[in-house]
Amino acid sequence: MIEVQALTKRYGDKVAVDELTFTVKPGQVTGFLGPNGAGKSTTMRMILGLDRPAAGQALVTGRPYREHAAPLTAVGALLEAKSIHKGRTARSHLTSLAQTHGISRARVDEVLGLAGLESVADRRAGGFSLGMGQRLGIAAALLGDPAVIILDEPVNGLDPDGVLWVRNLLHGLAAEGRTVLVSSHLMSEMAVTAENLIIIGRGKLLADTSIDDLIARVGVGTVTVRSPRAAELRDVLTAHGATVTSVEPSTLQVTDLPVEEIGELALGREIVLYELTPRRASLEQAYMELTREAVEYR
Numbered sequence: 455m456i457e458v459q460a461l462t463k464r465y466g467d468k469v470a471v472d473e474l475t476f477t478v479k480p481g482q483v484t485g486f487l488g489p490n491g492a493g494k495s496t497t498m499r500m501i502l503g504l505d506r507p508a509a510g511q512a513l514v515t516g517r518p519y520r521e522h523a524a525p526l527t528a529v530g531a532l533l534e535a536k537s538i539h540k541g542r543t544a545r546s547h548l549t550s551l552a553q554t555h556g557i558s559r560a561r562v563d564e565v566l567g568l569a570g571l572e573s574v575a576d577r578r579a580g581g582f583s584l585g586m587g588q589r590l591g592i593a594a595a596l597l598g599d600p601a602v603i604i605l606d607e608p609v610n611g612l613d614p615d616g617v618l619w620v621r622n623l624l625h626g627l628a629a630e631g632r633t634v635l636v637s638s639h640l641m642s643e644m645a646v647t648a649e650n651l652i653i654i655g656r657g658k659l660l661a662d663t664s665i666d667d668l669i670a671r672v673g674v675g676t677v678t679v680r681s682p683r684a685a686e687l688r689d690v691l692t693a694h695g696a697t698v699t700s701v702e703p704s705t706l707q708v709t710d711l712p713v714e715e716i717g718e719l720a721l722g723r724e725i726v727l728y729e730l731t732p733r734r735a736s737l738e739q740a741y742m743e744l745t746r747e748a749v750e751y752r
């Protein structure tokens with residue numbers, strides 16, 4: 455469990471994180487989202503004891519990160535700018551980390567395998583691609599078999615195979631009862647990876663919700679309507695407040711009017727419908743709606 459309580463961080467006059475409070479529960483993947491500059495990395499750094507908050511606190515499994523005797527076994531983390539000694543091999547990088555915590559060589563081999571790095575384990579990390587570097591960072595995060603895992607943009611630079619690997623890995627870690635907090639800008643990926651979302655904007659909490667609730671709450675779904683009398687129906691619907699766009703002459707995309715009302719209005723005019731399909735908003739639409747006001751750099 456991660457508990458963030460009224461966490462605040464300032465850089466000069468700028469409030470990067472503003473009395474932020476949320477809890478990340480075990481047993482599920484929680485996505486951490488927000489526009490550029492929202493304060494995600496700063497929050498993660500404070501959870502990991504790398505930045506000192508101006509106020510508030512962050513607890514990992516009940517205590518601040520710095521108070522854990524063996525932090526690698528409490529929390530595994532991958533931050534965006536992970537520094538790996540370029541002259542070291544993947545194996546020696548992991549072995550040196552392992553030695554600081556009395557972690558066995560067998561565990562090093564295990565995480566090399568988990569990350570799909572066996573064949574390059576003895577190559578120097580300096581020659582690694584972005585994707586291989588990400589895999590090595592994730593391997594390091596898992597080294598201490600931690601109950602809490604924090605990953606900042608883990609799929610950054612990964613090919614489709616790698617993206618799928620991260621998705622399955624995170625699902626597996628959550629299913630084992632671990633707490634998984636993961637940030638990403640890829641909404642389509644978040645939609646299939648996370649169950650819960652914490653969304654921040656300008657350092658403040660915008661939503662702490664399940665993906666389903668967020669989409670339902672923002673409610674920007676559209677209804678696809680197909681009819682041989684689409685042009686006529688279009689006029690009826692707009693007269694009742696709908697916003698209608700049309701991709702082809704016989705098909706309308708309708709927003710701002712419930713599907714039931716569209717059906718009733720068509721029946722009232724005896725307009726035959728070939729299709730009446732409500733479509734849920736995508737996570738991307740819901741996210742854009744929610745963060746519209748909070749985008750700092752546009």
Ligand SMILES: Nc1ncnc2c1ncn2[C@@H]1O[C@H](COP(=O)(O)OP(=O)(O)OP(=O)(O)O)[C@@H](O)[C@H]1O
Pocket residue numbers: 465468469470488489490491492493494495496497
């Ligand atoms: N060391 C620093 N000195 C001054 N300002 C900083 C520093 N680190 C972050 N900031 C500012 O704090 C705010 C939050 O930055 P942060 O990197 O946490 O956002 P983020 O949500 O991780 O953004 P991104 O999605 O771009 O990674 C931004 O306005 C940023 O410019």
